[in-house]
Amino acid sequence: MLALAAGLSLLVVAAAPDRVSAATTKTVNISGFSFSPATITINVGDTVKWVHDASATPHSVTADNGSFDSSPGCSFSNSSACLGANATYSHAFNTAGSFRYYCHIHGAPGGMGMSGTVVVHAAVVKPTITSVKPATVMHGATGAVLTVIGTNFKPGVKVKISGTGITIKALTRVSATKLTVKIAVAGTAAKTARNLTVTNTDTGTVTKMAAFKVV
Ligand SMILES: [Cu+2]
Numbered sequence: 136m137l138a139l140a141a142g143l144s145l146l147v148v149a150a151a152p153d154r155v156s157a158a159t160t161k162t163v164n165i166s167g168f169s170f171s172p173a174t175i176t177i178n179v180g181d182t183v184k185w186v187h188d189a190s191a192t193p194h195s196v197t198a199d200n201g202s203f204d205s206s207p208g209c210s211f212s213n214s215s216a217c218l219g220a221n222a223t224y225s226h227a228f229n230t231a232g233s234f235r236y237y238c239h240i241h242g243a244p245g246g247m248g249m250s251g252t253v254v255v256h257a258a259v260v261k262p263t264i265t266s267v268k269p270a271t272v273m274h275g276a277t278g279a280v281l282t283v284i285g286t287n288f289k290p291g292v293k294v295k296i297s298g299t300g301i302t303i304k305a306l307t308r309v310s311a312t313k314l315t316v317k318i319a320v321a322g323t324a325a326k327t328a329r330n331l332t333v334t335n336t337d338t339g340t341v342t343k344m345a346a347f348k349v350v
Pocket residue numbers: 168193194195238239240241242249
């Protein structure tokens with residue numbers, strides 16, 4: 136029974152997208168009459184924690200689009216509903232985009248006065264490589280074509296091959312799951328196994344060790 140449970144949890148882990156980084160929390164300080172930093176950049180799933188300084192000045196963290204508000208009732212006449220000395224407010228961001236916010240007392244929507252922006256980047260999902268064919272490439276071949284099968288190959292994808300003596304002549308992204316790589320293999324290229332690395336413009340990357348061999 137224990138073994139079965141362990142097997143199931145392994146399956147769950149394998150099915151999850153291969154994220155480059157885990158969720159984190161970043162801090163914005165509410166100091167004086169400003170948010171610091173005024174613009175903070177995070178990834179989808181991350182949390183921003185706002186920390187009020189030690190002063191008693193009332194503030195709020197209020198989204199322009201109404202999606203979050205630390206202190207809905209906060210106003211000049213109701214400052215007890217605002218964030219006070221050393222108060223904190225946290226909000227998790229689960230969609231990519233740029234989110235403006237302001238303070239009910241000292242700012243206004245549209246970046247007026249005491250305000251800030253949270254920039255949320257889409258999570259980086261790594262590409263994967265299932266297979267590279269053919270398994271061997273002839274020494275001195277001038278127009279060999281490797282077919283790379285995998286997932287999440289994005290437009291602008293780049294390919295690198297380990298070692299020296301191999302020149303990439305053309306790279307075609309046939310689809311998100313298929314690349315073709317035309318290579319020339321120098322007569323002096325070492326007859327060794329080569330690693331092939333695929334890298335997306337969003338930095339998601341994967342290397343297949345000994346993807347093919349020069350023979
Ligand atoms: Cu304020």
